[in-house]
Amino acid sequence: MTHVATLICNPRAPALDPAALERARTALPGAMAPRWLAEGVAADVEYVPLAGFDARAALAQALGDLPVDIIAQPTLHRRKRLFVADMDSTIIEQECIDELADLVGLKAHVAAITERAMRGEIAFEPALRERVALLRGLDAHVIDRVIAERITLTPGARVALATMRAHGAYTALVSGGFTPFTRKIAQMAGFDENRANELVVENGHFSGVVAEPILGAQAKLDALSELRARFALDPAETMAAGDGANDLPMLQAAGLGVAFHAKPAVAAGAAARLDHGDLTGLLYIQGYARHDFVV
16 A cells, blocks of 8 residues: 555544544545554545545545544655754744743734734744843743743653654754753754744843844754755655644654644645644654554
8 A cells, every 4th residue: 555544533523433533534635544643533445546546635625524634645664763843833832932022021012013023914033032032021930930930841742752753763853942940841842853932141131132043943944954854864754743833844844744722824725734633643644553652
């Protein structure tokens, strides 16, 4: 079989059953019997596509309003050897700069700018400069408190990273956020390396300036390309995940770009999307079964 469709739902609300899998099988040309990756949560159906066949559309029609993510892809190079991920609203559940802004009473204002930037409505770099300027004078040590009290890893993050690394993948956290966050969050989640922007600090306080050049969409794309070249990988051996407009070029350049609970334009532009599942969905996409997970 040359292709596989993976059905994934929220592991806290299993929605798959044998009847749904049978509907999926009959919707795909030359399909094999479905294989559970995690009963009720995720399953594979291998098939041979016809010319012009849209597996995702066919499965969406067959499954109706079932809350299931559908990923269709070639079986070759399915397990990835490089994973590059965004941080805010992907590996963690928050936007770090919004949490910092809350400490100076500006969260709503800053969050509105963040949302517009992530939707691609305004350019990322000037939006970041504008938001950082509002943090001027804030004690730089508050970052430790923000991480301890406000930041939570997205469910499945540690398991996804540990499992991929145990099977030989290299992992990088590449963020448009800030290095004091990425260094600690990369360690919490289990990444091999991290890259982000530098906040300028003067006398222990934020100056309101971010060091140039800003790590934005191009830098994320460049990081993927650089790491792929470093490890001499075929593009198909790479995976990227993110949610915002500054992630889209990276997602589109990866062997499989996964829009994770992403903004509409990003979800529409990526090859794969996870709208219902948590980050363990990244493992199911690669064919890992629940018993393969490193926990």
